[in-house]
Amino acid sequence: MTDEIHTTRxxxxxxxxxxxxxxxxxxxxxxxxxxxxxxxxxxxxxxAFQFLGNERAETDAITDAAHKVGDAAQNVGDAASDALDGR
Structure with missing residues (x-):
């Protein structure tokens, strides 16, 4: 900022x-x-959207793995039942 002062007589x-x-x-x-x-x-x-997308993918993967473990346990149970029945 420049100030100029002029005095006239x-x-x-x-x-x-x-x-x-x-x-x-x-x-x-x-x-x-x-x-x-x-x-x-x-x-x-x-x-935030990347974080939410990663959380959703992680939840889906865990759910899928839990279903596979459940299916495997069912197969083991069926095989044990078949073995006891003598089939």
């Missing part, structure tokens, strides 16, 4: 002081902050 002895204030132009700080905030929200949403 009239022939009758009176003085006049003029101050010129030169303000720097405003920069687009609000737009930049909004853009940074928007990018942060998009990145956070992406990470």
């Amino acid at each position: 009239d022939p009758d002895g009176t003085t006049h002081t003029t101050t010129i204030v030169d303000h720097e132009p405003r920069r687009g700080g609000g737009f930049g902050m909004m853009l940074i905030l928007l990018v942060a929200i998009v990145v956070a949403a992406f990470v």
